Amino acid sequence: MNNASSKFNISNLRNIIIIGLFAALCYVALEVLRIPIPSPVGSPFIHMGNMFVILAALLFNGVSGGLAGSIGMGIWDIFHGYGSTAYTTFILKFGIGFFTGLVASKGNKKEAKSPRLYLGIAAAFFIIIGIVFLIIATTIGNVFDVVMINGSQKQLVISPLLYIFSLTLGVCLLLPCIFFKNMSIKMQYAILGAVSGIAFNLVGEFVFKVATLTLAGSKLAPAILASAANLPATIINGSFSIVVALVLYAPLQKALNKSGLKFA
Numbered sequence: 001m002n003n004a005s006s007k008f009n010i011s012n013l014r015n016i017i018i019i020g021l022f023a024a025l026c027y028v029a030l031e032v033l034r035i036p037i038p039s040p041v042g043s044p045f046i047h048m049g050n051m052f053v054i055l056a057a058l059l060f061n062g063v064s065g066g067l068a069g070s071i072g073m074g075i076w077d078i079f080h081g082y083g084s085t086a087y088t089t090f091i092l093k094f095g096i097g098f099f100t101g102l103v104a105s106k107g108n109k110k111e112a113k114s115p116r117l118y119l120g121i122a123a124a125f126f127i128i129i130g131i132v133f134l135i136i137a138t139t140i141g142n143v144f145d146v147v148m149i150n151g152s153q154k155q156l157v158i159s160p161l162l163y164i165f166s167l168t169l170g171v172c173l174l175l176p177c178i179f180f181k182n183m184s185i186k187m188q189y190a191i192l193g194a195v196s197g198i199a200f201n202l203v204g205e206f207v208f209k210v211a212t213l214t215l216a217g218s219k220l221a222p223a224i225l226a227s228a229a230n231l232p233a234t235i236i237n238g239s240f241s242i243v244v245a246l247v248l249y250a251p252l253q254k255a256l257n258k259s260g261l262k263f264a
Contacts, residue, residue, distance in 0.1 A: 015060075019068045022056040026072030026093075049073050050201065050241035051248075053097045054194045058249050059256060062101015069093030085212070092204045100197030107189025114185060115192045116177045122195045123177065127170030129235065134163040162232045165239035172243060187250070194245055198238035205234050 029048035049069065057065030070090040077086040106112055137160070176183050176191065209227035214220060 015064055018056065018060055018064050019071065022052050022065065022068035023072035023075075025052045026069055027076050030073060030076045046237050046240055048241070048244065049076075050093070050096055050198070050237065051245045053093055054100050054197055054241060054245035055248060055252070057097040057100035057197065058104055058190050058193065058245070059252060060101075062098045062105070064097070065101055066094035066097025069097050088205075088208045092201050092208070095200045095204060096197040098197075099200045100193040102193070103196045104186075104190045104193030107184075107186040112185050112189065115188055118192055119173050119188065119195075120177045122192070122199075123170045123173035125170070126166045126173065126239065130163040130166030130170060133166070133232070137163065162236050165236050165243075169239040169243060172246075190249060191246060194242045198242055202231070202234050202238055206231060 026049045029052055033048055035046040049072065052072075053065050053069035055065070056068050070093045073093050074086050074090045077083065077089050082089075106115075173191065173195070176188055206227050210220075210223045213223035213226060218226075
């Protein structure tokens with residue numbers, strides 16, 4: 001059973017329970033497990049919040065997953081001093097769930113064809129990123145001075161986690177394309193859905209940061225540079241979320257199938 005394509009009904013008690021449960025999990029994930037990542041912009045960290053959004057979207061539906069992420073992580077932002085930017089969290093986390101569920105639901109159609117081509121493109125993207133940053137870190141170094149908007153300088157540190165997670169995710173996406181041709185169409189679309197949700201978050205965070213800095217008075221070029229400097233942390237977090245969510249998805253889906261539970 002894969003309910004990613006189920007029609008969402010907010011009045012359905014089970015949907016409300018699922019949203020509340022995963023919203024709580026998203027909040028707790030941010031509160032309990034946070035691993036800081038060096039960055040010249042803000043204070044990014046690895047967390048499991050996005051992973052629970054993806055998981056909810058795959059197991060049930062994209063709207064439920066998106067609402068859970070928006071509510072859980074949006075409330076966390078408000079309670080922890082990020083109220084002024086909480087609106088971006090509401091939008092981006094809803095987008096992760098929505099696009100994950102939207103893409104994954106295509107695997108439920110009888111006429112669905114294997115998306116191995118798209119998985120291959122995604123795999124190439126992450127592998128190239130991993131290789132590029134690995135080469136930079138080993139040949140030039142992993143610490144760079146970045147000129148900030150106010151003219152000051154901060155250090156950008158390329159964490160080994162960036163190329164480790166990028167290469168790992170790229171290889172994991174490549175495996176279904178080459179060796180696991182018998183993998184179910186649903187699972188292939190689940191993988192593609194998770195990547196799509198994180199891709200939306202990656203682009204969205206960059207656009208929001210550029211827009212926010214520009215509206216604050218920054219020129220466009222420095223705003224783009226400052227926003228791009230924070231992308232490595234977002235890629236690390238996204239790669240981590242995709243891998244963990246997909247590892248948990250298969251056994252949890254089987255458990256739901258055996259339970260006979262159906263969520264509309």
